[in-house]
Amino acid sequence: MSAGDRPGARAALVVALVLGLAALLVVAVTTPWDVLPEPPGGRTPLDPTAGLSAEQLARAEAFVGALRPASLLSLLLGLVVSALLGLTPLGGRLVRAVGARVGGRWWAQVLLGVPALILAGRLVTLPVSAYAETVRHRYGLSTRGWGLWLRDVAVSFAISAALTALIVLAALWLVRRAPRTWWAWAGLATVGLVVVGSFLYPVVIEPAFNRFESLPAGELRSDVIALAEENGTPVRDVLVSDASRRTTALNAYVSGFGSTRRVVLYDTLLERLPDEEIESIVAHELGHVAADDVLTGTLMGALGAGAATALAGWLLSWAPLLRRAGAESPADPRVVALALFLVSAGGLVGTPVQNLVSRQIEARADVHALDLTRDPEAFIAMQRRLASTNLGDPDPPAAWHWWFGSHPTVAQRIAMAEDWQRLEGRR
Structure with missing residues (x-):
């Protein structure tokens, strides 16, 4: 049976496309693609060293050289585990097995199965995370003892597992109540959740990790x-x-x-x-606040979440995909592992676009900082100090920065500040 044969599947695909195009339109219209005019004589050439000393550069390069492979390995391991659980019956069996211990009701399978699935991924990547923490200790960037590190890992897991389990439980309840239109109701709920989460994060999540x-x-x-x-x-x-x-x-x-x-x-x-x-x-x-970047990001996130939910409604109606996951229908709790894999894969695919937008927004905030303080010397000194202390690579490989870079490079930010000086007649 094809995805289009199932009731509501075609409508879900159409809505996913419409919302996806709306999200791209918001991105195209609201993203500051040109944050600073070109000064007379052209842009300031990038200095790959960003003015850091040879010793500072060597230390930063050694640090990122040790950390980048661990970051990639953790990403790949997490994705492989998610695919193994979501694209085979293994995930469904795990969900059913843990739920059977408390009666086997569908809601019990979800509430226990989601944490079990997330825990499986965390356990596989935990040694890599521990290695990365060791690297941060070695270079003096981490001051956590292993007890606090384990506490942070546990708290992060607990928050993620609890929130994800509740969201999945609500989604599966909608599937059972409205099998043809659940994705629409779930999309609306997801949009609301993104908006509410933006408001509650600073007063609910932040205090769990810091005083x-x-x-x-x-x-x-x-x-x-x-x-x-x-x-x-x-x-x-x-x-x-x-x-x-x-x-x-x-x-x-x-x-x-x-x-x-x-x-x-x-x-x-x-x-x-x-x-x-x-x-x-x-x-x-404050530049982010002045430009309403959080509100704009919330709108983008809400549209993207709505599109992703509708797309999930289409994909989870495809019988071959359900059979591969060992699930009978979107209402079957054994579909949970497949849904979590689709979320992970979708997030990875969308990462370059998110970071492209983020880099432009961060560049605009840099210009705002210069306009507000009128102190480019302090801005440039601050960028160099951040790079030196945080052990950031001032000029990372282009492919890495394209995929993972959420901010302009230090070299780019300093060159932009020098462009600002020239435009302001400060030289």
């Missing part, structure tokens, strides 16, 4: 609040995260909306960066 305290009164706090006011996006508070419990990396971000919006600074920033460089980082993050 936050208000930045004490002082010049830096006053300057950050003044930057936010000048940006037209006042913040509720300026918080300090206890990131040093886990890492020596430097970072800051703005999270939340409206009354929950706050600037968060890693405590490592306060220890290592002068105030003007911290303010440059904050100005970059």
Whole structure:
């Protein structure tokens, strides 16, 4: 039986195509493809070293050289395990086996089967993750003891397993209640979940991993609040995260909306960066707020999630695919492993597009930081300090950056700041 023979399958495919095209249209219209005009005389040539010393470059290259193979291996192992469980009856058997221990009801199979499937993937990749943590320890980037590392792994697994199990349970309930149109209702619910998740993340998920305290009164706090006011996006508070419990990396971000919006600074920033460089980082993050990047990203994510759900409705109506997974219908709990594989594969395929958009958005935020602070020297010094401390490759291989790079390279960001200087007549 073909996918089109099943009731609602053709409609699901049409909706997936329409929503997918709508998502691409939003991407095309809202992505800042040209963030800075070309200055007279052309763009500043990229310096692959980004001004870092030979010693700093050698250390960063050694670090990423040790970490990149582990990252690729973890990605491939996770995908292989997901495919093995989702494209063979193994996943369905596992779901049924764990559910049988508590009566075998369909909802019990889902609530226990989803964590079991996720745990299988985590256990296979755990040794690689441990090796990667060892590398971060070796280069001084991680400060976590193994107890805290295991705690973080466990908390991450628990949150992921619980949320995924509840989402899958709701989806399977819809399949059973509305076998022809479940994908439409699930798509609407997924869109709502993306939107709600964007609002709840800073107050629900972030505190599970870090503690936050208000930045004490002082010049830096006053300057950050003044930057936010000048940006037209006042913040509720300026918080300090206890990131040093886990890492020596430097970072800051703005999270939340409206009354929950706050600037968060890693405590490592306060220890290592002068105030003007911290303010440059904050100005970059405020650029995302000024441009409503989170809201736009939420819209893109909602459209993409709706399209993916409709596409899943079409794929899960294809009898040969169901037979391969050992499931009788989309309502069969044994279909769960197949659904999780489709989500993983779809996410991997969409990664280059997401990162292409992300790089442009980050570049726009860089320009915003320069416009807001009017301090390109601090911006350039900050980029070099981040690259040196976070052990980032200032000029990674093109293929790697195209697929995995969510930000412009350090070399690109410094060249852009120099272009900004020339446009502003600062040289």
